[in-house]
Amino acid sequence: xxxxxxxxxxxxxxxxxxxxxxxxxxxxxxxxxxxxxxxxxxxxxxxxxxxxxxxxxxxxxxxxxxxxxxxxxxxxxxxxxxxxxxxxxxxxxxxxxxxxxxxxxxxxxxxxxxxxxxxxxxxxxxxxxxxxxxxxxxxxxxxxxxxxxxxxxxxxxxxxxxxxxxxxxxxxxxxxxxxxxxxxxxxxxxxxxxxxxxxxxxxxxxxxxxxxxxxxxxxxxxxxxxxxxxxxxxxxxxxxxxxxxxxxxxxxxxxxxxxxxxxxxxxxxxxxxxxxxxxxxxxxxxxxxxxxxxxxxxxxxxxxxxxxxxxxxxxxxxxxxxxxxxxxxxxxxxxxxxxxxxxxxxxxxxxxxxxxxxxxxxxxxxxxxxxxxxxxxxxxxxxxxxxxxxxxxxxxxxxxxxxxxxxxxxxxxxxxxxxxxxxxxxxxxxxxxxxxxxxxxxxxxxxxxxxxxxxxxxxxxxxxxxxxxxxxxxxxxxxxxxxxxxxxxxxxxxxxxxxxxxxxxxxxxxxxxxxxxxxxxxxxxxxxxxxxxxxxxxxxxxxxxxxxxxxxxxxxxxxxx
Numbered sequence: 001x002x003x004x005x006x007x008x009x010x011x012x013x014x015x016x017x018x019x020x021x022x023x024x025x026x027x028x029x030x031x032x033x034x035x036x037x038x039x040x041x042x043x044x045x046x047x048x049x050x051x052x053x054x055x056x057x058x059x060x061x062x063x064x065x066x067x068x069x070x071x072x073x074x075x076x077x078x079x080x081x082x083x084x085x086x087x088x089x090x091x092x093x094x095x096x097x098x099x100x101x102x103x104x105x106x107x108x109x110x111x112x113x114x115x116x117x118x119x120x121x122x123x124x125x126x127x128x129x130x131x132x133x134x135x136x137x138x139x140x141x142x143x144x145x146x147x148x149x150x151x152x153x154x155x156x157x158x159x160x161x162x163x164x165x166x167x168x169x170x171x172x173x174x175x176x177x178x179x180x181x182x183x184x185x186x187x188x189x190x191x192x193x194x195x196x197x198x199x200x201x202x203x204x205x206x207x208x209x210x211x212x213x214x215x216x217x218x219x220x221x222x223x224x225x226x227x228x229x230x231x232x233x234x235x236x237x238x239x240x241x242x243x244x245x246x247x248x249x250x251x252x253x254x255x256x257x258x259x260x261x262x263x264x265x266x267x268x269x270x271x272x273x274x275x276x277x278x279x280x281x282x283x284x285x286x287x288x289x290x291x292x293x294x295x296x297x298x299x300x301x302x303x304x305x306x307x308x309x310x311x312x313x314x315x316x317x318x319x320x321x322x323x324x325x326x327x328x329x330x331x332x333x334x335x336x337x338x339x340x341x342x343x344x345x346x347x348x349x350x351x352x353x354x355x356x357x358x359x360x361x362x363x364x365x366x367x368x369x370x371x372x373x374x375x376x377x378x379x380x381x382x383x384x385x386x387x388x389x390x391x392x393x394x395x396x397x398x399x400x401x402x403x404x405x406x407x408x409x410x411x412x413x414x415x416x417x418x419x420x421x422x423x424x425x426x427x428x429x430x431x432x433x434x435x436x437x438x439x440x441x442x443x444x445x446x447x448x449x450x451x452x453x454x455x456x457x458x459x460x461x462x463x464x465x466x467x468x469x470x471x472x473x474x475x476x477x478x479x480x481x482x483x484x485x486x487x488x489x490x491x492x493x494x495x496x497x498x499x500x501x502x503x504x505x506x507x508x509x510x511x512x513x514x515x516x517x518x519x520x521x522x523x524x525x526x527x528x529x530x531x532x533x534x535x536x537x538x539x540x541x542x543x544x545x546x547x548x549x550x551x552x553x554x555x556x557x558x559x560x561x
Contacts, residue, residue, distance in 0.1 A: 056503045059510050062086045068384070068514035069093070071560055072341050073376050074141040075398070076405020077511050079493075081141070094376055097142035098369050102178040106130040106171040107284065113415075115167060116280055124158060127167040129416040131174070131430045132487070136404040136416075146372055147177040148398075148430060149340035153333070154192050154230055157433040161200045165280035170431050172284045173197035185333065185358070185366030186324035189230070193320065194286035196272065198222070202436065204267045205287065209295035218295055223263035225436050227255055232328035239355050240348035241331040254328060255302065262301040266319040269294030269312045289313055302326065324366060330355035334371060336442050341372075342381045343561075344392040345456050350380045384561065391561035393460035395439075396472055397428040399552060403479065406511050407489035407548075417485050425475040427468045439463050473553050480545040491544045498540035501526040505547050512548070513557040525550045 066085035067077040073094065074081060085093045110116065115126040138144050156173055158166060173195055180188040192198055199205030202222040210217050228234055235251040236244040243251045269292070273285040294312035298305060304322045306315050323329070334354035338346045354374050361370035375381060385391065394402075403409070411417075433439055440462035445452045451461075483489065497504045505526045509517045517525075529546045533539040551557050 056497060056500060056507075059506060063510055064515040065090075067510055069376070069382075070141075071394075071402075071514055072381065073097070073145055074405075075135060075145055076141075076402045077514070078405055078408070079511075081405075082511075090382060091377060094142065094373055097140065098182055098373065100140045100143065102143060102175075103134070103138040103140045105175050105178075106134055107168065107175060109133065110167055110171055116165075118278055120167075121164045121277065124166050127158060127170060127431065128429060130167060130171060132401075133411070133414070133416045134174075135401045135430075136409055136487075142372070143178060143181060145341070146181045146337075147174060149337060150177050150181055151430055152340060152433070152438045153336055154198075155433050155436045155438050156195075156197045156201045156431065157435075158431050159434065160436075161197055163200060164277065165283055168280035169197050169200065169283045175284075180368075182369030182372065183367075184364065185329065185368055186320060188368065189324055190316075190320050191286070192230070193222075193226075193267070193316070194270065196283050196285075196287060199270065199287050204270050206271055206293075207264075207268045208293045209265070209268045210297070217261075218264040218268045220260050220264040222267050223260050226263070226323065227259070229436065231323050231332065232326045233332045237328045237331045239327075239331055239359075240352035241335045241346075241355070242348055254326075259301040262299040262306075263319060265295035265297055265299045266306070266312075266315045329366070330358035334358050334375070337371065338375050339392065339442055339459060341375055342378075342392070343385075343390050344458055344460075345389050347380060350378055353378060389454070389456055391559045393458060393464065394558055394560050395428060395460055396426050396463075396468070397430065399472070399558075400426055400476075400479070402512065403476070403489065403548075403552070404487070407491055407494075409483075409487050409489045411486050412488075413486065415486055425471040427463050427472065473549070476549055476552055480549055491541055494544045495537060495540045498543040499534050501530045501543065501547075504529070504543065505551070508547055508551050512551050513554070514560075516559075516561060517551060517554055517556045521554055521556055525554075 063082055063086070066082045069085055069090050070077040070081055088096060109130055110126050113126065114120075120126070135144060135148070151174070154177075156170065158170065161169055163169065176191050176195055177188075180191050193204070196205065202225055203219045204222045207219045207222075208216065232254050234254060236254055238244055245251055269290045270287040271290055271293075272282055273288040274282045276282055289312045291312060294315075296309045298308045299310075299315060299319075300306075301319070302322050304318065306318050310318075331351050331354075334357075335346060335351045338350065338354060354371060357374040358366055358371050361367040364370075380390075428439055440459045442459050443457050444459045444462040445455075445457055446461045451458050478484070480489065494504070494507075497507055502523070505517075505522045509515055509522055525547055528550065529543045532543050532546060534543055
């Protein structure tokens, strides 16, 4: 669906000044924060008066629509990115992003910064820095957004990746996802399976055949997670993602222990393609096969039998072909990608439309680029929903990256140091999932809630509680006024609007929330920041900080629709 650039300018919904009764209102929990920000900014600033302000440019429907697309498919909505969407239209922008090459590899940045030196061999230094740098600066924003989503589907975590040069191991995994996230699912599955990162994380690296003398059996970890999490799930699905059931109404299981045991034999005999204690280069190469460690027993799984004595590479090819062809894959993977990009509770029709594209896109099965395009151009994605069941809670790490993109955050020396970003307060950091089940489950239902009573899921609420909500607000307060590590936001372009509280809030509402913050909430925010003096740059900066923080903490922002 293209964005109509001929839409006439419309006034932003928060432009009118709030009534006097609302002008000092803010959420009580944020009043101490407002005071702190005002003090840091100088409060009633006695600096020089601002130059005559230009009339504020009207905000248009096209800008709000572009910002909403960028909230789903990008990492932030700067003026330049919004203008790019408006000029190309939604479909044109998506196509251009799908065609754009991957941005410069994180691996190269690690090498350029000296992290390939042997003194870093056993260190994780550079891991978080390389990821945040990529997310804050890469131009291929759709690719990076999809890669980030895939790190939550095909999970690998520093908690469980062992060995030397761990940042390089995970840089290679991110690079793998970048290269193949718009290719075919079957090819991506093979690349993931043979990656050293996954080999470490789910124990295929060095996995050996059975040994009757000792009782050793092939490790089943990857076989189990491959089926449960990476491909078909636990139960048989209809094309629209609904469960198939037996005559007694019970869901039909997709596999059993015999399947796991048979598939585990496939994943034996794989190891490093060389190893070098002086260089991490081998971590970028797929694992290679050692026939002496591979199980030559018969392998039965998912209705397929691989005959005894079939070589390892051939067994792997047959297994991955079988899994990728399973009818569950389209609705199972499609629904989770919808959840990561657009909405937690897609309708069955939405899932069915995306699964149909997965099953056949111009004769190609599993064309992930076509799947991503179908997800983002679907009417349920492009039309602003009215149903209360629509939308998704924004993940904390995406909120943080959006801040950086909106305010052109930079690391002056390109070091991005200190950027583990206090995972205990932000609540998330890429490649730091506590388990293979990600930070949260796709089917998570908050207990004892109205959502549960309506049979709705809310995955991100699994990491949302009183502590994380307050922690995020406190964290972002510090980020806004002081940055984090050596990362600093640039608010200079926003100071020109700070004298007009209502317009400043309207512009932030457009850039950060795609206009979803209601007029009444925006009026309350505008009234609150009017209590901060704006006669000089420090006061105007404090106004921008305070307005931004209150938008970022508003429920209407936190739930992306």
